[in-house]
Amino acid sequence: MVSLVRATNLWGYGDLVRELGADPQPFLSRFHIQPGVEYEEDAFIPFEAAVRLLEVSADELNCQDFGLRLSRWQGMDILGPIAVIARNAHTVLDGLESIASYLYIHSPALKLTVASATAGADVRFTFEVVEPGLPYVLQSYELSLANGARMIRLMGGPEARPRAISFMHEQRGSDAAYSEALGCPVRFGQKWCGFDLPQHLAGKCIVGADPETRRIATKYLESNYLPSTATLSERVAALARRLLPTGQCSVETIGDQLALHPRTLQRSLAAEGVRCQDLIERERRDQASKYLAEPRLHLSQIASLLGYTEQSTFNRSCRRWFARTPRQYRADLKLSGVSSSPASAD
Secondary structure (H helix, E strand, O other), rough: OOEEEEEHOOHHHHHHHOOOOOOOHHHHHOOOOOOOOHHOOOEEEEEHHHHHHHHHHHHHHHOOOHHHHHHHOHHHHHOHHHHHHOOOOEEEEHHHHHHHHHHHHHHEEEEEOOOOOOEEEEEEEEEEEOOOOOOOHHHHHHHHHHHHHHHHHHHOOOOOOEEEOOOOOOOOOHHHHHHHOOOOOEOOOOOOOOEOOOHHHHHOEEOOHHHHHHHHHHHHHHHHOOOOOOOHHHHHHHHHHHHHHHHHOOOOHHHOOOOOOHHHHHHHHHHOOOOHHHHHHHHHHHHHHHOOOOOOOHHHHHHHHHOOOOHHHHHHHHHHHHOOOOOHHHHHHHHOOOOOOOOOOO
16 A cells, blocks of 8 residues: 655755755655645655655765754644644643544554553553555654654653653664754664653643644544545545645555555445546546635646646646636636635736
8 A cells, every 4th residue: 555644744855955965856856756845735745755765865965864854844743733633632641642643644654552551650652654565764763753752842841851762773873963853862773663751741731732722623634534434435535635736646546545456446436426537537626726716826836736747738627627728717716706816826
């Protein structure tokens, strides 16, 4: 199964590569990642491409603490609405458990497990990359745990630290690099990856937490991301929305995401009275209508967000959907008052 990850997982990537004296564009192009995608709202990219990008960057730039350094630009906010829920939990433990519960939304390739705590003992959190077929992705493990340490400080206060952080690999970076990024003792060559949270910190109340904000964020998350009871056609439509900007929205890719052979996927959808290509086409049309109503987006940007490599293909699709070119459709929206700004980025 091929998984996606929220593109925010690359926040700061370009800045760090430039800081190291290199150009990020060739690295991104090698893994077919669009520059700037990490700053697009709710954009997702293939998980394997993202983690291999970090590994290759670390090796070729001779920066063994690449993941640790990248965490300087990241932290809890890469999780989007999950961060709002966690930040407004009652205690630090509640916040971390919320992240564990909803982490599949950030990426199904990542898993955070909370061990049952005994009275007075530390609470253990185990972190795993569960995407099959990948080698050990050291930089992603270190980036994730460095982000975890930042999240704990955000919820528990500037002095909040895990008791210790454990990695399965041996030490790569300097002692100073780990100390700066993690701020606690680090154990290498362990049989597990994760951290131990002191009991007193686990039960610490989060200052400024707002239960109403948490409720609203939870409602938003659960209404915008599918529950386990969703139909197959609903899941395919949701996947299509995420995959369109990657340029890899196809029956085969969606089948991979759902761990279904394309023919099995098509047969199962036929039982619900729909075709996969029709669902993809519907989502592309709906997204096109939404993007064309946003004047700040250039037509070339919209074409890319819809997964088109050529503007002419986007033009033909618009004629088929709306009996108008993209510019004509945008002009009609402006006249009807739907467009959100009088300026157009044609």
